[in-house]
Amino acid sequence: MLTPPLSAHDHIQGSPDTGIVLLEYGDYECPYCGAAYPVVKELQKRMKGKMAFAFRNFPLANAHPHAELAAEAAEAAAAQGKFWEMHDALYENQAALEPENLEQYAAAVGLDLRRFTKEMNEHVYTSKVKDDFRSGVRSGVNGTPSFFINGVLYNGSYDVHSILTALREAEA
Numbered sequence: 001m002l003t004p005p006l007s008a009h010d011h012i013q014g015s016p017d018t019g020i021v022l023l024e025y026g027d028y029e030c031p032y033c034g035a036a037y038p039v040v041k042e043l044q045k046r047m048k049g050k051m052a053f054a055f056r057n058f059p060l061a062n063a064h065p066h067a068e069l070a071a072e073a074a075e076a077a078a079a080q081g082k083f084w085e086m087h088d089a090l091y092e093n094q095a096a097l098e099p100e101n102l103e104q105y106a107a108a109v110g111l112d113l114r115r116f117t118k119e120m121n122e123h124v125y126t127s128k129v130k131d132d133f134r135s136g137v138r139s140g141v142n143g144t145p146s147f148f149i150n151g152v153l154y155n156g157s158y159d160v161h162s163i164l165t166a167l168r169e170a171e172a
Contacts, residue, residue, distance in 0.1 A: 014052035029064035066097035075125030085109035
């Protein structure tokens with residue numbers, strides 16, 4: 001089960017009141033998360049407002065040296081109301097996650113660059129990223145991407161058809 005449950009602390013697209021919530025624990029440098037990114041976009045399109053999507057950070061720093069800083073960049077963007085824009089920019093540019101790239105994405109999504117740079121240099125959002133990671137461990141996450149449907153760990157394939165079937169079963 002998802003621990004802690006979904007809350008206002010989470011990044012959520014759509015209304016959790018739809019009855020179906022797909023939550024992903026993801027790593028911005030993980031190639032499997034990168035492959036799952038367009039799948040989630042397609043699921044959102046097909047579910048047309050019947051599903052909310054939430055995201056929590058789960059950077060696997062031992063395998064992906066840029067993942068933690070990328071997660072901090074997403075949180076810095078969230079503080080300026082641009083989490084999803086940065087989330088998308090990071091997944092669409094997975095091969096370029098150096099600090100200078102993160103600044104380019106921050107500029108492209110319209111962030112206050114002085115604030116972003118200052119917060120990144122001070123690692124202001126490290127604790128939020130670590131909180132997400134710890135919640136994933138408590139929830140049984142051991143790799144990325146890990147999906148939860150209505151708080152229950154999904155163990156199927158990461159293709160559109162498989163997840164869509166599970167979402168529709170949750171809806172029924």
